[in-house]
Amino acid sequence: xxxxQKVVAASATRSAALVTALLALLSPALALAQDAPxxxxxxxxxxxxxxxxxxxxxxxxxxxxxxxxxxSKNMLSVLMQVFVTFSLITVLWCIYGYxxxxxxxxxxxxSFDARLFLKGVFDGSAxxxxxxxxxxxxxPEIVFVAFQATFAAITCCLILGSIVERxxxxxxxxxxxxxxxxxxxxxxxxxxxxxxxxxxxxxxxxDALLASAGLIWQWGALDFAGGTVVHINxxxxxxxxxxxxxxxxxxxxxxxxxxNLTMTMVGASLLWFGWFGFNAGSALEANPFAALAFLNTFLxxxxxxxxxxxxxxxxxxxxxxxxxxxxxxxxxxxITPAAGNVGIPGAFAIGxxxxxxxxWGCTGLKKLLKADDALDVFGVHAVGGILGALLTGVxxxxxxxxxxxxxxxxxxxxxxxxxxxxxxxxxKAVLLVTVWSAVVALVAFYIVKxxxxxxxxxxxxxxxxxxxxxxxxxxxx
Amino acid sequence: xxxITAVIKPFKLxxxxxxxxxxxxxxxxxxxxxxxxxxxxxxxxxxxxxxxVDFVPKTKIEAAVPDxxxxxxxxxxxxxxxxxxxxxxxxxVSDLSQAVRIRTGETGDQAL
Numbered sequence: 001x002x003x004x005q006k007v008v009a010a011s012a013t014r015s016a017a018l019v020t021a022l023l024a025l026l027s028p029a030l031a032l033a034q035d036a037p038x039x040x041x042x043x044x045x046x047x048x049x050x051x052x053x054x055x056x057x058x059x060x061x062x063x064x065x066x067x068x069x070x071x072s073k074n075m076l077s078v079l080m081q082v083f084v085t086f087s088l089i090t091v092l093w094c095i096y097g098y099x100x101x102x103x104x105x106x107x108x109x110x111s112f113d114a115r116l117f118l119k120g121v122f123d124g125s126a127x128x129x130x131x132x133x134x135x136x137x138x139x140p141e142i143v144f145v146a147f148q149a150t151f152a153a154i155t156c157c158l159i160l161g162s163i164v165e166r167x168x169x170x171x172x173x174x175x176x177x178x179x180x181x182x183x184x185x186x187x188x189x190x191x192x193x194x195x196x197x198x199x200x201x202x203x204x205x206x207d208a209l210l211a212s213a214g215l216i217w218q219w220g221a222l223d224f225a226g227g228t229v230v231h232i233n234x235x236x237x238x239x240x241x242x243x244x245x246x247x248x249x250x251x252x253x254x255x256x257x258x259x260n261l262t263m264t265m266v267g268a269s270l271l272w273f274g275w276f277g278f279n280a281g282s283a284l285e286a287n288p289f290a291a292l293a294f295l296n297t298f299l300x301x302x303x304x305x306x307x308x309x310x311x312x313x314x315x316x317x318x319x320x321x322x323x324x325x326x327x328x329x330x331x332x333x334x335i336t337p338a339a340g341n342v343g344i345p346g347a348f349a350i351g352x353x354x355x356x357x358x359x360w361g362c363t364g365l366k367k368l369l370k371a372d373d374a375l376d377v378f379g380v381h382a383v384g385g386i387l388g389a390l391l392t393g394v395x396x397x398x399x400x401x402x403x404x405x406x407x408x409x410x411x412x413x414x415x416x417x418x419x420x421x422x423x424x425x426x427x428k429a430v431l432l433v434t435v436w437s438a439v440v441a442l443v444a445f446y447i448v449k450x451x452x453x454x455x456x457x458x459x460x461x462x463x464x465x466x467x468x469x470x471x472x473x474x475x476x477x
Numbered sequence: 478x479x480x481i482t483a484v485i486k487p488f489k490l491x492x493x494x495x496x497x498x499x500x501x502x503x504x505x506x507x508x509x510x511x512x513x514x515x516x517x518x519x520x521x522x523x524x525x526x527x528x529x530v531d532f533v534p535k536t537k538i539e540a541a542v543p544d545x546x547x548x549x550x551x552x553x554x555x556x557x558x559x560x561x562x563x564x565x566x567x568x569x570v571s572d573l574s575q576a577v578r579i580r581t582g583e584t585g586d587q588a589l
Contacts, residue, residue: 255528257521316522326524363525376524 073464304331
């Protein structure tokens, strides 16, 4: 009985990103069938475009969004931390990160050397295929590698918001290497790795195929574009960092006002733009589900801007530009796991709720947590991510306008296990990722503390990281 | 000679400059400053962080004038800078013991 449930749960899910069914790793019969998959030009064009859009979300969008929120003496340090972290993770991704996340090994982590240095992705003449969510439809694996690289990199960049204005540059780099390896890669594997739809040819194969997938995928959790992998993962690591590093000098006594909210607005807007690649690209094909994810991303974000703005107006007295920009990011975060997994009613609800809940995450909850999470990474990304992940399970329900999920990948039959059942699966995924990221981040920050130290000196912090860490100023008088 | 120092609302600077010119004042030094008097500052709210900003932006003007012009200059400033609401600013007058024109070396009223 338990076994049967497991199969159903696991084969469930049209969502989540995917995986790459490697010819060499699959059965000979399948290899034969895939002998020379032809790639769809529309799919490739859309996925390459999406990849570039997600790059834009980090540099410059996230860098500007964060940069505008710090004091002017730390502007370049933030831009620099984002820029270099993005590059560092991209390189690690192409060395071993992709292999750890998206090759077959066990339920927690992929193989270190199956795709080491991306071997086998392109051998000089043949392009390896990567599965999508449709039977018989492939994209070149090299496209999937690039698309997912941008996800890994932006996730690491998100963490920076919690520790800016006091963290050492060397500490950032060392932390990112450790956390990326032991939290991002395993979580991506657990949530998104599976054998692809074409692997499922007979019901009898279900169990074995399921066992090859990542643990959270096996549970049947829905995460279209990274509510758990990206936002909860990063938001939790950020909060841990804020605790371990401690508060900025003068926090709570001296004003730490954003130095340029114009840049923050431009950054948030570019995030919105780039997020179409992030969410609609996660369909992995240029198909109606990409369009659904696109519209949901559009609509939920607008809803969250309105709900944050009106809630702030009502409870705090004035509707602020920072509030509107934060609302946009909150909506984007919350709709991420839901993008292609809910219908239009879900987008309305998730966006409206996210704006209010994340406002609380950055105000009421922040006071309770007593951490100097400088740019509210936890309040927006972890809180929005958790909210989105849970509500994805709810609004996936066909009775609430959702598409439901695939319950049998052999016939690609759609179904839905019930709101309570799916919500429980989503909650389990949230819990595991939260604990996993927190533990890895805690260990990683302490290792960094021992090896290179976490914080700049108090004098340097007061003078600003731009001059003391990077030897330059963002603005001259 | 007297040194007239006035702290005024920034948007009144042009009116005050014109009025002082008409009163015969030959030169003026302007500085952007912050300060507080009876006018309260304001609060700024950035997500959960609330800051009270006590210092209000003001414009400080300084004019060195011969004794004969002091009363007219003060009246000109008051007339031009007043809005009637709190925060219009203040005028301070102090003795000036010497003035020198750097180019010619002239001193006293001649230098003003």
